[in-house]
Amino acid sequence: MAPGTFLRGFVALVAILLSASSVAAAETPKRGGVLRVGNLGEPPALDAHWTTASITETLTNHVYEGLYSLDASNRPTPMLAESHTVSKDGLTYTFKLRQGIKFHNGKEMTSEDVVPSLARWGKQSIYGKALFAQVADWRAVDTYTVEMKLKEKSAIVLISLAVPNNFGAIYPKEIAEKFPPEVKATEWVGTGPFKLAEWKPDQYIRMVRFDEYRSRNEQPNGYGGGKTAWLDEIRWIPVPEVATRVAQVETGELEFADDLNLDAYERLKKNPNARTIISKPYYWLVAVFNKKEGLMTNAKLRQAWQAAIDIEPIMKNVAGGHAEFYRMDSSLAPVEIAAWHTKLAGLPWNEHNREKARRLMKEAGYKSEPIRFMTTQEYKWMYDFALLTKQQLEDVGFTIDLQVVDWATLVKRRNNPKEYDAFTTGIGAAYDPTHHVYLTASWPGWTTDEDIGRLQAGLARETDPKKRMALWEMQTRQFYEKVPVIRYGDLFGLRAMRTSMKGFNEKTERIRFYNVWLDK
Amino acid sequence: MTAYLIRRILALVPVLAVVVSVTFLLIHLIPGDPVSVMLGPDATPAQIQAARHALGLDRPLPEQLLKFYARVLRGDLGRSYFLDRPVTQALLERAEPTLVLTLSALLVAIVIGVPSGIVAAAQPGSLWDRTLMLAALLGVCVPGFWLSLNFIYLFAVRLGWLPAAGYASIFVDPVAALRYMVLPAVSLGFSQSALIARISRSCMLEALQQDYIRTARAKGLSHATVTWVHAFRNALVPVVTVIGITMAILIGGAVVTEIVFNIPGLGRLIISAVLRRDYPVVQGVILATATAYVLINLGVDMLYVFIDPRIRYE
Numbered sequence: 001m002a003p004g005t006f007l008r009g010f011v012a013l014v015a016i017l018l019s020a021s022s023v024a025a026a027e028t029p030k031r032g033g034v035l036r037v038g039n040l041g042e043p044p045a046l047d048a049h050w051t052t053a054s055i056t057e058t059l060t061n062h063v064y065e066g067l068y069s070l071d072a073s074n075r076p077t078p079m080l081a082e083s084h085t086v087s088k089d090g091l092t093y094t095f096k097l098r099q100g101i102k103f104h105n106g107k108e109m110t111s112e113d114v115v116p117s118l119a120r121w122g123k124q125s126i127y128g129k130a131l132f133a134q135v136a137d138w139r140a141v142d143t144y145t146v147e148m149k150l151k152e153k154s155a156i157v158l159i160s161l162a163v164p165n166n167f168g169a170i171y172p173k174e175i176a177e178k179f180p181p182e183v184k185a186t187e188w189v190g191t192g193p194f195k196l197a198e199w200k201p202d203q204y205i206r207m208v209r210f211d212e213y214r215s216r217n218e219q220p221n222g223y224g225g226g227k228t229a230w231l232d233e234i235r236w237i238p239v240p241e242v243a244t245r246v247a248q249v250e251t252g253e254l255e256f257a258d259d260l261n262l263d264a265y266e267r268l269k270k271n272p273n274a275r276t277i278i279s280k281p282y283y284w285l286v287a288v289f290n291k292k293e294g295l296m297t298n299a300k301l302r303q304a305w306q307a308a309i310d311i312e313p314i315m316k317n318v319a320g321g322h323a324e325f326y327r328m329d330s331s332l333a334p335v336e337i338a339a340w341h342t343k344l345a346g347l348p349w350n351e352h353n354r355e356k357a358r359r360l361m362k363e364a365g366y367k368s369e370p371i372r373f374m375t376t377q378e379y380k381w382m383y384d385f386a387l388l389t390k391q392q393l394e395d396v397g398f399t400i401d402l403q404v405v406d407w408a409t410l411v412k413r414r415n416n417p418k419e420y421d422a423f424t425t426g427i428g429a430a431y432d433p434t435h436h437v438y439l440t441a442s443w444p445g446w447t448t449d450e451d452i453g454r455l456q457a458g459l460a461r462e463t464d465p466k467k468r469m470a471l472w473e474m475q476t477r478q479f480y481e482k483v484p485v486i487r488y489g490d491l492f493g494l495r496a497m498r499t500s501m502k503g504f505n506e507k508t509e510r511i512r513f514y515n516v517w518l519d520k
Numbered sequence: 521m522t523a524y525l526i527r528r529i530l531a532l533v534p535v536l537a538v539v540v541s542v543t544f545l546l547i548h549l550i551p552g553d554p555v556s557v558m559l560g561p562d563a564t565p566a567q568i569q570a571a572r573h574a575l576g577l578d579r580p581l582p583e584q585l586l587k588f589y590a591r592v593l594r595g596d597l598g599r600s601y602f603l604d605r606p607v608t609q610a611l612l613e614r615a616e617p618t619l620v621l622t623l624s625a626l627l628v629a630i631v632i633g634v635p636s637g638i639v640a641a642a643q644p645g646s647l648w649d650r651t652l653m654l655a656a657l658l659g660v661c662v663p664g665f666w667l668s669l670n671f672i673y674l675f676a677v678r679l680g681w682l683p684a685a686g687y688a689s690i691f692v693d694p695v696a697a698l699r700y701m702v703l704p705a706v707s708l709g710f711s712q713s714a715l716i717a718r719i720s721r722s723c724m725l726e727a728l729q730q731d732y733i734r735t736a737r738a739k740g741l742s743h744a745t746v747t748w749v750h751a752f753r754n755a756l757v758p759v760v761t762v763i764g765i766t767m768a769i770l771i772g773g774a775v776v777t778e779i780v781f782n783i784p785g786l787g788r789l790i791i792s793a794v795l796r797r798d799y800p801v802v803q804g805v806i807l808a809t810a811t812a813y814v815l816i817n818l819g820v821d822m823l824y825v826f827i828d829p830r831i832r833y834e
Contacts, residue, residue, distance in 0.1 A: 052560030
């Protein structure tokens, strides 16, 4: 062997070893650092029981925990609960709590805290109310055991305790009892891996690592499993202007930014220090009908709307022409909620059948009366799909009075049946069939159809998964026949992070920063 | 003079009373509701009703207005629904960023605007004049957010010289504060300088055509003395008025600049308060802005006395 060959071989070996060790170093999480996250705005509250606002959901899930959480396939997985048992008749749920769990104020979490917390949640949260409507008795058995007695068999106990939105966070007894359910709590003490350190509205919210946090022993799994706070601090910075959020990820002033405009996608992809993330599920676009008063109480007219629209060009336009950012799907649960995703053939979805639409309009006795369709420019995608819908519907003979208002006006007016015929919004991930709000009589638009109501009630009672799926498929068929709302396609969101950020779970609907660490 | 000052200050009261009432009615009459925004997209009407009751929003409007007057007279502007703090506290927290931005943008506007106006007026119709006035025209026409976003792209993203957005207090970290303030102050100051430049030019032109300027020149005074001592001082009154108006506009919230550069000032506060229908905050910011507006006008009127000894207030 020539000396040169040996030398080259030696250098190559050293290089391989070095690169291997640097890979290993990159894989080992580091403790410390401040993660700066660009937020859309201010949360209306940091009381998880009080509001369904998604920004509150994201923030509070770092500070509080519930008895259950969701795993990677969006099924319930224990968090503060150790285990549970169900009596033979299915009416009594007994939950064992984990022991030695500390609140941020140093106090141990026990059944004394769990009972009033969930009682408060049961009076205010939409998920809590649905569950507690079925609860006959809710009490502590001993320090680490709580018991829930039901009026009738229920399918939604665990999933309701596990949903991350408007969730059953456990607060210390003192706080749960101090703030009545309809008044937002303004003291924030939880058991989560981060504790709230400072909230300066419009400037930042600082969360710091809770050193006494006791993680579960399982591997991280979806929102659940083991959680480690590697970061010293998460600093949530409201940056309402989206172009500024993009620029600040590019310059490194932010490590992470959510809800970016799709037109920034190409620019961010070219930046070697940034990584783009397509967030799924995000929303399916929806036009919600007023079924209490006015023109759209006529099911034939709703069916005509459904028959007329050609969804793909609308979705393509809303997604800025990027095929990666939309998906054509008729299932009411998105693909990511695997347990409830349906694959039914022959549904009257995306028919773009103008003849059928005209026939239905005639049968409905529609005489070109203006249909008031409310939307907002505050969410560009809503305005875009409303505008394209208007064009398509007017091509078949509808008269659409597009009313563009700000979001606050829209959410106010949609509660008044005299003020509109249809409005735009987005439907986020619902983790259980009973959580699809547009199928209920209490949510704006008021779906009071008896068949839909009966199936929803059946879904709440039936506990056998196979039978539930059969009911859910029947409900999906009912949905496309009764058309309480129009399901368009799935739209995806855009997020971006610095490449120095590691360990981020890109698969969850909402962002979580436990198990995340900084490599710099 | 003192009597005049007292009269002017007393005149504040009816002005502010009108502002308070009109604001209150406008914000309550536009549709929308703070509770629907706060409770989130999936809240039910029953939940919304309960929370409206908890905030007293279900009371009749005249009752709410009277309660509001009573509180304002005691110096209490109420409590923000959204921010969980008294409105006065929220206002004080936002005043510093807005004042710093206003003063630095004003400085930029004056430093660019006044000299360009004077230089342009010195040789009307020259290449200098036309170039400067074209730049001023651009400054007026270019939308503020477009200029701001391009500044961010060029100086923060491409060149990396300055941070893209954010704010640091000058009392805490002066160096960081300066770095954060350069881009917003220049982009805001540039567009405001345009008006100042045009007014300075036309006033200077007018002054330079007066008989006393001819006399001064005939006496053999230097060009600089004629321009600066004789013409400029006489041209100053309208310029000061425009600077005063500019300052009042800036105090009222350089809304776009504050949003693009993420400066937590009054402009951002009022925009987010309007979108959230945070009524007490909207009323508080408008009241504070109106007061500042009136006081700045008063200040400008007082300045005239020093600039032009012929002006007297009785």
